Amino acid sequence: MxxxxxxxxxxxxxxxxxxxxxxxxxxxxxxxxxxxxxxxxxxxxxxxxxxxxxxxxxxxxxxxxxxxxxxxxxxxxxxxxxxxxxxxxxxxxxxxxxxxxxxxxxxxxxxxxxxxxxxxxxxxxxxxxxxxxxxxxxxxxxxxxxxxxLRARPCGSLEEAVVMTTSPGLLDGDHLPRFERVASRAKLTRFGGDCYSYCMVAAGHVDLVIESGLKPYDIAALIPIIKGAGGVVTSWSGGDAAGGGAVVAAGDPRLHEAALKLLAG
Missing domain, CATH: 3.30.540.10 (Fructose-1,6-Bisphosphatase, subunit A, domain 1)
Known part of the structure; x- marks a missing residue:
């Protein structure tokens, strides 16, 4: 099969x-x-x-x-x-x-x-x-x-990006200030959405989703959707996101690279 x-x-x-x-x-x-x-x-x-x-x-x-x-x-x-x-x-x-x-x-x-x-x-x-x-x-x-x-939209600049996370309160440890470094550069930052945020990346309405503390069941289904739309999903360090943890999803690989640099400090 x-x-x-x-x-x-x-x-x-x-x-x-x-x-x-x-x-x-x-x-x-x-x-x-x-x-x-x-x-x-x-x-x-x-x-x-x-x-x-x-x-x-x-x-x-x-x-x-x-x-x-x-x-x-x-x-x-x-x-x-x-x-x-x-x-x-x-x-x-x-x-x-x-x-x-x-x-x-x-x-x-x-x-x-x-x-x-x-x-x-x-x-x-x-x-x-x-x-x-x-x-x-x-x-x-x-x-x-x-x-x-579905096709994610091109967006190579953080200054033109729509960024989402479900809640700042869910960004644990030093993840919140690292997220804020990215959000402060973005055109628009929105909260809420959960799985919908990732689907909106695939649909071309949101450019970047940044979260931490995810479990495998929070992200595994969303990875093939975003990748199928031409987007990128990794951990904050650029590794595999399927195990959960700190995850960043972007519709444009250029934006993904820019976000990783800021998240890494």
Missing amino acids: TIVDFEPFVAELAVAAGEAILPFFRTALQAQNKNGRGAFDPVTEADRAAENAMRSRILSTFPAHGIVGEEFDDHQPDAEYVWVLDPIDGTKSFISGLPTWGTLVALEHRGVPVYGVMHQPFTRESFFGDNARATWRGRNHLGTEIVHH
């Missing part, structure tokens, strides 16, 4: 997650704090229901595959093929009633993300990528499906 053969199944997983999540959105859903009495890191029944829906389909269809997810223990993480799942990326936005959240599904082959999707069931849109191409799928006001090929 080639990588492209997994595409319909990836879409099936995203739809199954959306069907589990939507009944909870903008309801009186209560969130629990995964950190106990520490900093608020919410998890909801929607997160668990969606990940369970995806896991059950993977286990029944590809029992030899591994699964790494946010809400439950890893399953065969050293397998040749591993599914990396984040049922709701942007749970804080979700519980606030904001639509800037999405389901992230990545397929890794020998540790490399080869396919990713960000699916937003409320807005009925999906962002797909396989490192070589990226597409957006949605519907118009008549319900007709629309497909657009």
Whole structure:
């Protein structure tokens, strides 16, 4: 089975997650704090229901595959093929009633993300990528499906760049002042977005996303989308971003290089 053969199944997983999540959105859903009495890191029944829906389909269809997810223990993480799942990326936005959240599904082959999707069931849109191409799928006001090929926009100068991070409060240690060195040079800096920020890089509306403290399930699905649109995703040191940590994503390699220099000090 080639990588492209997994595409319909990836879409099936995203739809199954959306069907589990939507009944909870903008309801009186209560969130629990995964950190106990520490900093608020919410998890909801929607997160668990969606990940369970995806896991059950993977286990029944590809029992030899591994699964790494946010809400439950890893399953065969050293397998040749591993599914990396984040049922709701942007749970804080979700519980606030904001639509800037999405389901992230990545397929890794020998540790490399080869396919990713960000699916937003409320807005009925999906962002797909396989490192070589990226597409957006949605519907118009008549319900007709629309497909657009995504391409990141050229932007070689920080002074012309739109820069995003989810929250300055999530930039730990000395990451905040290093981020501010970049943001102070940018044309526009915006906060929020979670996975949407990365998809907007692929769509050509945002030029640079800088974050730290990410887990593998926060970024793995987004890497093939941005790369498929011609963008670049690495760690702040220029290494592999699939493991999470401090990540920078840019639509233009020139901008990526400029940002790395400032982030390194």
